[in-house]
Amino acid sequence: MNQSIDLPAGIRRPTLPNIRPMSLRIVHYNEPVLRTKGEKVITFDAALAELATEMVETMHEAGGIGLAAQQVGRPLQLCVVDLREADAEFTWEIDGARPPLDLFMPLVLANPKLSVAPGTSESSLEEGCLSFPKIRGEITRPEAISVKFQDERGVPHQLACDGLFARCIQHEIDHLNCVLFIERMARATRAEIDEAVKTLARETKAAAKNKSS
Numbered sequence: 209m210n211q212s213i214d215l216p217a218g219i220r221r222p223t224l225p226n227i228r229p230m231s232l233r234i235v236h237y238n239e240p241v242l243r244t245k246g247e248k249v250i251t252f253d254a255a256l257a258e259l260a261t262e263m264v265e266t267m268h269e270a271g272g273i274g275l276a277a278q279q280v281g282r283p284l285q286l287c288v289v290d291l292r293e294a295d296a297e298f299t300w301e302i303d304g305a306r307p308p309l310d311l312f313m314p315l316v317l318a319n320p321k322l323s324v325a326p327g328t329s330e331s332s333l334e335e336g337c338l339s340f341p342k343i344r345g346e347i348t349r350p351e352a353i354s355v356k357f358q359d360e361r362g363v364p365h366q367l368a369c370d371g372l373f374a375r376c377i378q379h380e381i382d383h384l385n386c387v388l389f390i391e392r393m394a395r396a397t398r399a400e401i402d403e404a405v406k407t408l409a410r411e412t413k414a415a416a417k418n419k420s421s
């Protein structure tokens with residue numbers, strides 16, 4: 209069947225739902241939802257899958273490698289990561305195998321449970337956050353982690369990873385538990401960005417006021 213819709217010139221094409229997900233507004237510091245612990249994901253349905261897809265789209269558009277549900281205004285235990293474009297060396301094992309990144313990314317993690325083996329070495333790296341535009345700072349975190357999570361269909365998985373992959377997941381799980389990266393910085397690093405953080409908070413407050421008036 210060869211169906212086509214001919215539209216008169218000058219008339220917009222109808223908006224078809226679910227062709228391409230809408231990108232979501234990214235919440236900036238210090239909107240209260242960033243301080244709200246994510247609720248456990250219980251229902252794995254089409255709405256959840258759609259939210260995850262929209263989060264992935266939003267993360268890609270913003271050029272990020274990870275995004276937590278709080279950052280799109282939804283306090284849930286849900287985050288997405290995609291490190292296919294990341295310029296970094298890291299290793300991973302998912303469900304006991306080491307598939308190419310393309311086979312499992314973008315990765316949706318619901319209800320992630322992080323564990324760090326005792327004695328794991330730590331490393332420092334500069335991090336950014338889509339909720340803190342242009343603000344960056346060095347953070348020390350464990351170099352390797354393992355995490356149990358469910359995918360968007362509720363299927364349980366076990367992931368072990370290191371390097372930037374491990375760092376990214378730790379950053380996102382922090383969001384789910386309303387820990388922001390500025391709280392992980394050493395005192396001196398935090399002091400260096402303090403002005404920028406305060407300015408951002410003021411801008412966010414002003415934007416919210418403009419919207420409500």
Ligand SMILES: [Zn+2]
Pocket residue numbers: 336337338339379383389
């Ligand atoms: Zn972040």
